[in-house]
Each structure stands twice: as structure tokens, then as C-alpha cells.
Amino acid sequence: MNAVEIEAAISELALQPFDAAEFPFAFLAAFGNKDTALSRLRAGNNNTSDVSGGVLQRNNIHIAVCDVGTVGETLKALRTSPATTKAKAKFILATDGQTLEAEDLTGGETKTCDYPDFPNHFGFFLPLAGISTIKEIKDNPIDVRATGRMNKLYVELLRENPDWATNERRHDMNHFMARLIFCFFADGTDIFNGTGLFIQTVEQMGERDGSNTHAVLETIFRAMNIKIAERANAQPRLPNWANGFPYVNGGLFSGSTDVPRFTRMARTYLLHAGGLKWREINPDIFGSMIQAVADDEERGALGMHYTSVPNILKVLSPLFLDELRAQLTEAGDNERKLLNLRKRMARIRVFDPACGSGNFLVIAYKQMREIEAEINRRRGELHLGSEIPLTNFRGIELRDFPAEIARLALIIAEFQCDVLYRGQKDALAEFLPLDAQNWIVCGNALRLDWLSICPPTGTGVKLVADDLFSAPLNQTKIDFENEGGETYICGNPPYLGSTWQTDEQKADLEAIFTTRTKNWKSLDYVAGWFMKAADYGTKTKAAAAFVSTNSICQGQQVPILWPLVFATGHEIAFAYTSFKWTNLASHNAGVTVIIVGIASFAQRNRKLFSVSEDGNVNAKEVDNINAYLVAGKQVVVEKSAKPLTSISEMMFGSKPVDGGHLLFSQDELESLGLSQQDKERFIRPIVGSEEFIGGKQRFCIWIEDEDAAYAHAHPVIGPRLQMVRSMRLSSTKLATQRGAEWSHRFDERRQTGDETVVIVPSVSSESRDYLPVGYMPKGTIISNLAFALYDAPLWNMALIASRLHLIWIGTVCGKLETRYRYSNTIGWNTFPVPLLTEQNRDDLTTCAEDILLARDAHFPATIADLYNPVNMPDNLRRAHERNDEVLERIYIGRRFKNDTERLEKLFELYTKMTSATGKAKPAIKATREKKAS
Template identity: 40%
Template sequence: MNSTQIESNVQQLIRAHQPDTFIYDLLLAYGQPKASIKRLQIGSLNLAKQAGEIAWKKKLYYREIPAGDDLNAQLDELRADAAVTKHDPRFIVVTDHRSLAACDRKTQETICCTLTELPRHFDFFLPWAGMEKTQLQNENPADVKAAEKMARLYDEIRKDNPTDTPEAVHGLNVFLSRLLFCFFAEDTGIFEKAQFTNAIGSHTQTDGSDLHAYLDRLFEILNTPARAADLPAYLTAFPYVNGGLFRNRHHAPVFTRRSRQAVIDSGELDWSAINPDIFGSMIQAVITPEHRGGLGMHYTSVPNIMKVIEPLFLNELHEEFEAAQGAPKKLNALLTRMQRIKLFDPACGSGNFLIIAYKELRRLEMKIFRALNTLALSNISLSNFYGIELDDFAHEVAILSLWLAEHQMNQEFFREFGRSKPSLPLTSAGHIVHGNACRLDWESVCPKLEGDEVYILGNPPYLGYSMQNKVQKEDIDLVFKGLDNYKNLDYIACWFLKGANFIQNYNAQFAYVSTNSICQGEQVACLWRHVFIRNLEIGFAHTSFKWANNAKSNAGVIVAIIGVRNLSNKKKFIFRNSTKKITSKISPYLIEAGDFIIQKRSTPLSQFQPILRGSGPIDDGNLILDSFEKDELLAKYPSAKKFIKRLLGAHEFINGFERWCLWIEDNDLNEAKSIPEFQTRIKKVELFRLSSNKKNTRNDAINSHRFSENRFNNTHGLFVPRVSSERRVYIPFGFVENTVIVDSAQAIYDPDPYLFSILTSRMHMTWVRAVAGRLKTDYRYSNTLCYNTFPFPPISETQKQELEGHVYNILGEREAHSEKTLAQLYDPEKMPAGLREAHRQNDLAVERCYRSRPFESDEERLEYLFKLYEQMIAREQEKGTLFEGAGKRKRSGTLIRK
């Protein structure tokens, strides 16, 4: 049983909720054996002594309570009850049949929700089905408070200090980095407790007039190992810091009473509770949104960082540690291996990924020391951590954050072993370079030495083609120089290609948080062939998911996480919906399939009729009418009716709007021009086309009475929207009359009716979701990538008639709700039950065209379609067709690794 089926089971269970059998139905939904559930119901398997309670050893402890009782209190009581825990249940569940509270005793996770919300949390109980949930880290709410304090301080300082030159901006960035260090130092044992904040409060004027001079002097002292004898004690009490943080002279900004108080308020926070890895969030809180978006500075939360580093290298190290228990030689070999590991983030921002990776390596090292029962100092060095960052402030903070992370881990080491390296004076904090990662030689930043093990990781800037500025487009040209078909790639593709070049034939891997668009549509062919031709493969992937951070300007983004390595026989992993699947191959579409790529085709692979793009006016709006303009025109000139046709694009078709256009045949031009309004509009079209910088458009000015791109076919057609919302289960295809002009869409003219059944099926939608491009997050339905590539076997006349019957059923259900638009009918939350059932029956009929056994999930459907596609392409290449009787098709050019 897979997670999709389980989710469906839970939804059905809640819709038909039966209190008497609820817990048994819930267990069945997760695939527990019916025989065991029967024994649980009759009592032979139930170990609980109290009525209304169920105890199933290793599985469950369940209690029903009256409505109004405190669910969480009851849950806490059961968690602490020895009579419950002696049965070692994985889950404890409490319900009043309106809400439910539960605890996973292995992970210590809890949920509390209404029963109607339970399907949204179906993954909580997946261990009942043998699927362990991916474990994630928790966020620290104190970090957000610190970010907000720093934002207020930054705003106050900016009021009185102009930053209109790059030098002034850099100076302020350095100052803020130093300030952050001092706040952290006085709360974590580097300085005396509250030493910095108290010194400001005691030795500067309340109006802030002398604070800048005081800080300039203090920062100079922090960089001076040998102090003058006549210095005041309150200055000499500060230790020598070193490490370059206070080396260069940058004057502190001037302060007012308000900004001085903001410094003191910030210092009064408990900075020992702040994680250095949250400094990226702080940057987002103080830098303008335009600045942040333009430079690609992303704060990535700890849970998402762990999704990258665990499968990239950390899980393997932990497995090696577990396998080496009781074997000192193997444990020491693991320590040696870890000392040679290099971590490189070529878009490091404020250092989030490097810091978390550093901490995890230090903690594993401590585990090894405990296992060896030996006392040694850490050999995980910051000198093995490398980064590139475009933004000056983030670059400064990344260096600072690594220092602070080292200090935190030294403190943790001291608590465990009673000694550690001294935190001061600071040493070099990794190799963090300020520059453009697209233009730097990565090996000059992170040298590839024999015996090293390098992991490249991070969250590079995404930026689709339309969002890229001139410099970023030049970056792509530089990175992909000498290659073809790359212009429409997302900006992050630069990091994939440079990463591929770096790791090829070397002991290295890379993994990035990325937009999912590079694994969809035409970008797959544009990017991944350049990766695979270097004998690389995808080692693991987190499929598309939405995530959001607790940073300011929080926004959910659709991302995937993709790990790439040299060809290997090691296991590969696909993470989907909190589950992990072991596989032998991962395709660039992030499914279990080979590394072939779906290429654009000019003709259908299957036995389908051709699809045509709509007509394009190129008229500056002069051949287009809205309903008001049409009615006004007809009121003046009734004879104009013969020249007006309905114009239909995806927006009008799906949302029920009306547009109209002038449609004038060549032999009717003189008659049309007798209408003054038409003559004016035609002249405007002529002038507009003559002003174009495209030669073909200028040449077509002579035909200004008609659409420049005329693909109208005077017959009925099957309307195919080019864009449709990702929320819809089905794209709303439909039939149109022969009097309708299709523009911003596509059409199949004089179609076989059963084709509608195929296109609106779940099988086809599964294909669309995998191979279609995206317009933001909506599907962009392409004839060359979606329609022409879709694999469908030849079917009998009987099967065609069956599919046609489902076509009429679906159209009939639509007609039964004719007062609603297609957008309303296909809203997944409002879809009428009859229409939903008609589609479900159609889905089953289409699937029977592929095989008699039903598919259990979309993953299974897609894997089947990819295998069929690969077979059809191979046979097409060999004989022209896979199936007897099919017409010969043009080869698709699908790429297979050589």
C-alpha cells in the first residue's frame, strides 16, 4: 500500500465516520491485516483493562473520552502511565470523535486536530504502513525576536548615517557584524557576562553623541594584543579577539538617543539562545526586499538544510559509525575520513548550510570520541569550509557566523569532555570569498587535492528567465558558453553545470535546494543532458514540495532537492511526502526511471490527430472587441454582424467570459471598409505593424484587415488551454463550434470524440504534471512536449466507443451545472459529485486501455508511462512504430546516456 492510497483511505474514513469502528477503520486504512483487526475487535488481541480503551502491543494505545474533556491532558496522562508504556505502543491516540490528539513515541511528535483535518495529517501514522517519516529539526523562536531587534536598530542607524556609496555600505555592514559578535560574545563566555552592553550604558552619554567614538576605540582595543599601560580598566578588561574581524579601520556610525537605546535593547536579549545559522534571517530582516531578491540571498531553515546534508553525506557517516561500534581501528579511520571532508557552498549567503554541516560533523566526532573512550581535541577545522557570496553584508556575516558556530561547539565539547580549544584569539573562519560564483573558478576557491572528499551544497538563486537582469543573463551566457539551447534556463542552472564540471571524475558530490522547474518541461532537455554526458547521475532527490521560513517576507516556494554524483552502484533514494524509497535509478523528472529525456516532437508519438496553435492577431488590440464594443458597433451598423466572430482563449473558455473579433475575408474587404469603424481599426493595425522591428510583421501590414497568424479551420474543434491552474485535478478541455476563433490556446480540428476522454484522463494529467513547463506554478500545456510525446497504445473500435460514452457522460454532467463556469466546476474543493464520478469512471476506462490491472498511485502511472514511452521511441527508431498498423512518426531525438 502506498501513501497516495492511504491518504485516499483516510479521506473516505472521515467522510463516513463511524464512532463505534473508528479506530479499527483507521488501522485498516493503513493496511493492517483484517484478521488482526477482527481479533482486536473481539478482544483476544486487546491488552487494555479499561472499557473504551485498546492496547495493541508495539502498535497502539487508544482511549475514547467524552466531548468536552481535555484531549491533550488525557494524552499526557497516558504518555506517563506505566500501564500504557509497558505495551510499548508506537502511537497513543485519544479522541472524543470530534477531535483527535496523538503521540508518536518513537519521534516524540504530537498532533492535535479535528477529525475533518486528519486527512491533511495522514502521514503522521505512516509507520503503521511500514513507512518511516523523515525526521526534521525544530526552529528556535528566539531567533526571530533577534532578527526583529536588529531590524529596528538598523533602521535607526540608517536615519542618521547616509549609505550612498559602496564604501559607506560596506562600512555599515562590517560595523553590524562586529556588533553582532559583541552581543554574542557577552552571553556565551567569550566576554564577561553583559560586559559589552553594560560598558555602553556606563561609559557613554545617554544622547548617543559619543557612542561612535567609544566604539571606534573599543574595536581598536579588541584588535590589539599588547595594550598600553594607561588604558582604562573597563577597556583592558576586554580580551584580544584577532581573526580579522576588527583588523581593518571602519568608523562606527553616529548615534542618537534612540539608536543608542536600540543598541542597549538588542544587547539585553539572551544571545546564547540565538543560533548563528539564523543570521541569514537577520539579513532578510534588515535588507530591502529588492536587494534581497536581486542578489539571491535566501535564508534556508534548518529542517530544509538537513534534507540536503543528511542524504548527501551525513547519513552515510552515521551508518559507518554504527557499523564501526566496538572496532577502534574503524572508528579512527572514520575520524581520519571526516578530517579530510571539505564543504563548499558556492552561494553561501550568511553561511547557513556550512554552519549546520559544521555542527553536525562536530557532534558526530564527539560520538566517536565517546565510543573510543578517549580524550582528544577536535580536528574538524573551519579551514575545510569554503563559500562564495555575492552580497557584501552576507559575506561578512558568514565569516562571523562560522566563528560563533565554532565557539558554540567548543562549549558543547567542554560540557561533554571537560576541555576544549580556547575560543580566543579567533583563527581563520573558513575560506569565504566575496564574488560572483558564476564567474569565479571554483577550484581556485576550493582546491581539489588528492585524498580529499568534497561536498558542494547550498540554496543558489532561482530566477526564471523573465526575472533575470542583464548581468545574470550574461552569467548564463558565460557558464554555458559553447553549448546550445540554454537561453530559457533558470539562473540556478549555472550552479548545476559548474557543480557537474567540478565533481566529474573526482571524489565529490553536490546537492542543491532548487526550483522544481528544472525537472519539468523543456528545461529538462536544456540542462540535464549536459549533466549526464559527464557520466554523472542523480543520487537522491526530494520531490517537489512547498516550504516556508520564519524569516520576514515569508513566502512558500515550490522546490526540489537534488543530489548529483559520479556514476555509482550505491543505493539511490527518492523522498516524497515524508517517506523514503530506495531505488536503482532516478530520472531527471525525479521518478524511478532511467535518465532518458522527453524531447519536443513536431508530430504525435501516438495515433493522435495533430494539434494546432490558435490564431494570433498582432494588432495592438484593434481587431478585438469586448461585449460592450460589439453591441455598440452592431447598434450602429447591423450589417457588421457577418464580420464579427467569437474569440476564445483559455481565460475566456475556463472563466466564461466573452470576447469578439473582426474576421474579414479578403473578398469581403471592400464591404467591410464601408463601415467607418472598421476602416479606422484596419488603418491602426496597418500603422502598428509597420512600426514593428520584425520584418515579417511589417510585410503583413498590407493584410491589416486580418489576423497575422491565421490558423482558423472552419469546422468544430477540441479546445486545448495552454495554461491551467495546478490546483485542478483535470485540465478543462472542451468542444467549440466552427464559428469560434481560437487565439491564446490550441485546438484539434474535426477530432475523434474519444480523444477528449484520453486528454481529460488521470493518465494524461499525470504525464502533464511531469513533463509540462510552468507559468509560475500553473501548467503550461505544450503541443510539442505534452501532447505529441504522450504514449498511448492503439485501441479497438469497441474501446473507442466505450471512451466516447464517457465523453458524453462528462459533458452531460457539465451541462447539468450550466450556470457554473468551468473554473467553478473544476475547482477541486467545489467539483460536483456527479462530475467527479463521471471523471473517475473515465479514468478507469482509459487505464484499461493500458492494462487490465488498476494503477494504485500516480507514481505507478508515471513509471508505466515512461517505460511505454521509452519502448515506443526505441521501436520507432528501429521500425517506425511500436504497434502494428500505426503510421510512421518522426523520431523524437530522446537522449539516452552514451
């Protein structure tokens, strides 16, 4: 469930007659608990409550329904209950059906309210559904409620008016919803004369069955598009009841006034939505939450577009707001300096070329208005209107509904700021009529010319649109001047790795990169925004910062994208290393993102931010930030055919290319009926990544050249070798056809089978705290689905098992979806290792042995079992901790403080390792061992 669904369920529960016996289970159901879990609680199987009338859900909440007037005493009993402590409950809640009290045992916050009002505090309980507590939602549930009400109305209207759901009419439907949102807001903020005029009129003039609601709305919309002085001559004449509505203009009510037909239910939804406290709406929150309402594919994810204000400020503050605040502090009460800052802000443009519903733009506007208000206060000019034009907050959005909501959100934000800083009277006096200028372009940001939307100087090109809200595709015209101001580009563009890009999106990237690099197909879609921003910054004073998946600063994308960005004269001015960007979906850990700010005029001291697990932000000033988001010199880690230090060589395992005829499961092997002598002669265990991690047993036929004749004549093995030969001969690849000559052997054979082997999975889950490297005895064959170090000293395993190596490969190799993607040429061969003494190697060998012994103590647990981060055995974790301590003391004489410090040291060593040649040599493909049979 998401936050919108939870709010609706809680509101419905509060409307039902209070049922003391049923309440705890209905409450838990509202937060997404399944019927099976609730059935177990009802039966008492999982309910260990020791409080009368109590229901206890382990690791979640202890609820008790009590007699009237005893809520406070019951809550105290829940708090002191041994069962609450033992079950690690996060919340306690007591109610008698008249009053409700609850407490967050983790943070200590409490809630007390009348029972019917507890839905107003649903945000307090969101952690029960696995949703991170969001301050804006906790403090003010209007945005979630409004989203839910608008969604119900939208769905009901489309059900009754299927033609409005077609591509031809979808824009009309979205435009109608934008009109409604404006009317609701105007009703709640005295813009409509402070009487609730809109909802009152709909209720009074409309039939209860909704049959004429569309006609009433059409008349209201028409009235707001006719100037007051012209209404007397309007044809057809407006009815008297419509003359109370003001003239709005701005294109919002121009054009067609068609309204979809209403049912009784649709009319009810309309009145319920209008009855909310729209004065309290947060345009930056509501806009991003309602974004999914008009999208059939995304409607099930209502609220998941929500981006918290603190996360948006992670982009905007270091991009430019921190500098403005610093200038405000430096100005003090100096009127001249304050005036200069105000004039500077009036010329700053904020541009989001993937603006969605405009939340980045709205937050930027509100933050700048706050600074401007403080300037006016210090100068004694609180009466002044704002000099920050809304037209300086510009965006591009592909879809028309979010684009309309973005414009509306900015208009609402401007009005709210005017009320806050100038007073209701002045705000109302200047709000209407709306200005028809448009600042949000609807189109493909990677195809449009950003300079035409935010030109360096002078006026821009003209909008194709005639008004504020018509928003056809491919607009290219803005007509407001901003001579010589700064431009700050920001936003959260679509990420989309190459696998998930549509043909059109691939074509977008091709148009940007094809003349710059032949490797553009490997880039994430978001790379297009970074390149366009860098190109834009070569023409005018600008800086840019985007939220992105961390993959653009890892692995193969680094040498493709970042040299191109740096070639434009841009550098990384600030960055946030990887952190979770959560949303309002239940039990959603969020995508791992970074924030990267680029500028051609970056300050000497760059800022590198990191976010701890508890959400605290740490900032560090550094001289330079490289493309891997590490403090240090610009360096790109390139593939190396051989290790750059004295570590052992790593290569792929052996590749069968056999059509499956050389490989067997345990049961398949037994069904062959081979003698024990033949098994010992021809059968070996084979291990790849999946077998090693999951503990699966597989076997293979492994034949030495001198045994080939005997094997071909064998009644069981011989026919299999013939099938291998046929399979290879039928291949379209010449190299595979040649392999038919040695059909008794793996096509690519990289071991004799008599070596000990250190095995490294080619792919491993990023949730593990350590890379699950292993040690295999002689006779084990490693498949090409894993890497291997043959007859390598065991201390190599200690290096691979370390935290140092894990973060190195995570950075320079990158990830496949959410898994580490290992590479021998770029992850192992480039791994910076200081000169090791014999004692160092002995100590690391002991550490590797201790890790293996700790694993053996839990036989037959698999690697997947042992390295589950939640259930990792203590002795195994201690062995790894000891390994990390021994290795890190070799590097710097102590433990590293964090991963940031680890990476800084590794890149420092890598830079020294490759300084003689400037960089590591490109990879050379290893030749395959092939012998004639």
C-alpha cells in the first residue's frame, strides 16, 4: 500500500461505528497487513499481549481497547508492559472509541486526539506500513487526502466518460482537473470572495444525481473567462448566480469549457474534495503526489512521485541557495549590500529540464522569497512586492498534465508567499487576473534547445502556446528578458539504464552523443541531461545539479561520460555519494542515488556530502572531486590485462560450449550408471557463481587428451562427446566449429583440474557486507560463470574478502541491476595493494583461514545463508572484522573511519601506481587454451 491508500483506509475506519473487538484488526488492515497475518492474531497464535483487550504485533505495535475514560492508564500499561519490550514494538496505541492516544516508542513522540480525528494523524503511523516518516506529511495530511480524492473523482469520471480517456481528449481531461484544483484552492483562500463560492454554487445549483453538474461547471468556467466589464454583453448571457465569480484569465479558463458528465458518485467525490482545507495545500508536495493521477500505468503508485523537501534541498542548497544565504549573512544590515543581493536574485533563473509537476522549481521559488523577505525586513521595506519574477522559474516536461500542475503549483506558491510576507489583503489585490505568460515548456528535453528556453541574454523565443495552460508539444517560445543573470539547472531526470530504454530514448542519447563517442549505448538515460547541461554551460554562466542513479559514477560509464563533460570546461563542484531516495510506498527501501553538481566556475573548495544510515548529512571540503565522487585527482580507472601489483593473476573459469552434454546434476550423474572407476577418471565437480553461492552440486565430464580415445569409445561417454561435436559443427561461429576437433574437452579450458582455486563470483548481491569469495580443493572445475585464481597463495583471498576490495569493485566495476558486477581486468588487476612483507602475507593467510574455519563451523549452511546480512553468524562476522583490521593497518596503520576514507586512499594509491604511464593500459583479451585432440 502507499500513503494515499492508507489515508483512505484510515478515514473509512474512523467513519464506521466503533467496534471494540474489531478495531485493532481493522486498524492493522488499514496499514496493509494481510488477512493471513490478521487471522493468526485473531486466533491468538501470534498475539502475545499481556494487557487486557490488547493485540500485539511483533516488531510493530501494541494496541489495546479499553473502558471509557481509561485511555491514559491503558497507554501507561502498554508502555510498561514486558510483552511490549520483548516484542520490540515500535508503537503503542490505546482507545476507548472516544479518545485515542498513541506513542512512537522509538522517537518518543505522542499523539492525543478525539477518536473521529485520528485520521488527521495518519502520517504519524506511516512507519507501521514500512514508510519512512515524512515531516511534511505528518504535520499536514491535506496533500495526501487531496490526492486520494482527486484520484477517485478522476477514475469515476473516466468510467462515465470513456471518450475522455482517449488520446484525443486526454488533454481536455487533464486541463479540466487543473481547473478544478485552482477552484478548490481559490475557494479555500478567499480568492473567491471568502465564501466557499465554488463548492457552494455546485451544491446549490446542481441536482443531487449529478445530472446537471457538468452544465453548472461549464457556466462557472465560462464566467471566469469573461472580464467583469464585458459580462453584460456576453452571449449567451451569464445567469446571475455565475456573476459572483471573478475574472481569472491566464488561459486557465479560455478555450473549450466542456466538462465531462457526472454521476451521483462523481458529484459526491467533487464535493468531498472541495471540502478539504485547500488553504493548507503544499504545492511542492501536492503537485508531485498528484502526478500519477492522470497516468493509467502509474495510478497504482499514487504518492510515490513525492519528493521530500529535505531531499530537494540537497540539490538546491549547495547549487546556489547556500551562497545566497552566505551573502545575506555577510551583508548584515548594510542596505547597499542587501539591495545588491536583492537585485541579483531578481535575475537568477532556475531551470528544471525534467520538471514533472514542478516541485524543484516551487521549493527554489519559496526559498528565494524567504531570503528576499528577510532583505526587505532588514531594509524596512516589508510593504514592497516581490522583485523575483515567476517567469524566472522555467522547466521542460514531456507530459502535459504534470506540466499544467507545475504552472499551477508555481502560481499557488506565489500567492502563498505573498500572503505570508505581504499579507492577505495585498496578495488578493494582485492575484487576479492571472498572467498568461508561460514558463513550462511541454516537450522532449533531450531534443529541445535549452538556450531557446533560457537564453544567455535578452529575450527568448516565443511560445507556440497562446496562453498559460494550453501547452502543446514542442513549444519554443518565451518572451521575458533577463539580461545577464545566472542560470541554475536542477532536477531529477529519468534514470533508465540502457536495458530499459525505449527505441525513442536510445535515439535521444544517440542524437547527443553519437559524434562524441561510439560507446554511448552503455550510458544511462540521465547522462543526456548532464551532457546537455554541460553544453549549455559553455554558452552562459550556469551551474547544474541532478539526482541520478550512482551507476553513472561507477564502472564502464565513467570513462564514457565524464571525459566528455570535463572537456567542456566543467568540473564537479559538489556531490552527494550514494544514499537511499525513499518515497511513500510501503516497505520500499528506495532507489540508491547520488547528486552531482557541475560548473565551469566551481569554487576552489568543493563539497563532498555523505548521508549516514540514520539520515545525518556529513559535509567535507575537498580540493577536487573525481568522476567516481571521491576526493582526489581526476583519474579514470581503465582495464588492465595484468595485475598492476604483486597479486596473483585472475581469469575466467573454463567454458564448456557443449550444448549441455558435458554437464550433469547429481541425479543425472547417477542415472548414467558409470562405474566408480570411470567416475574417478572422468567426472569432476564444477562450480560457477550460482553453485558456489547457493550450494548447488553439479558435475562435468573432464577428459585429459591421453584419455580421449578411450572416452570416445566408451558406451556412455562416447555418444555424449559425439553430441558435443555435432553441436559445435552446427554453430555459425567459426571458432566454435573448430572446437569440434576436441569435443572431449571444454572449448575454453583454463585449468588442469589439479590446482587449488580461489573462486570469485562474477555477480553478487549488493546487500551483502562482504564479497563471498571461496577456496576450492584440487579437482574442482571452475566454470566460465565465475572468476578463478589458480594455485594462488591464500592471502589473495583475504584481499578479495575485505571491505576495501568490496567498495573498490562497487565503484570501478559498477553494478548489474542491484548486484555487484565483478571484473578481473578492471576490479582485480587495478586493485591498489601496497608492498606486502612476508609477515603481512602470513597474517592475511591466517585471516583467510579463519574465515574458512568460521564457515565450516556452520556446515551445511550455504554461502547465501552465511552472508545474509541479517543472519550472518557472529563468528564469521568477527573473522571478517579481524581480516579488515589486519589489512587496513597494512594500508594506513589503523582502521579506516568510513568508506569515503577507504576510497580516497585507494584512489591515491591507484594514481601513484599508474603515474608513470599516465594510466593503466587497455585490456588485452586473454587467449584461450586450445589443443588438438
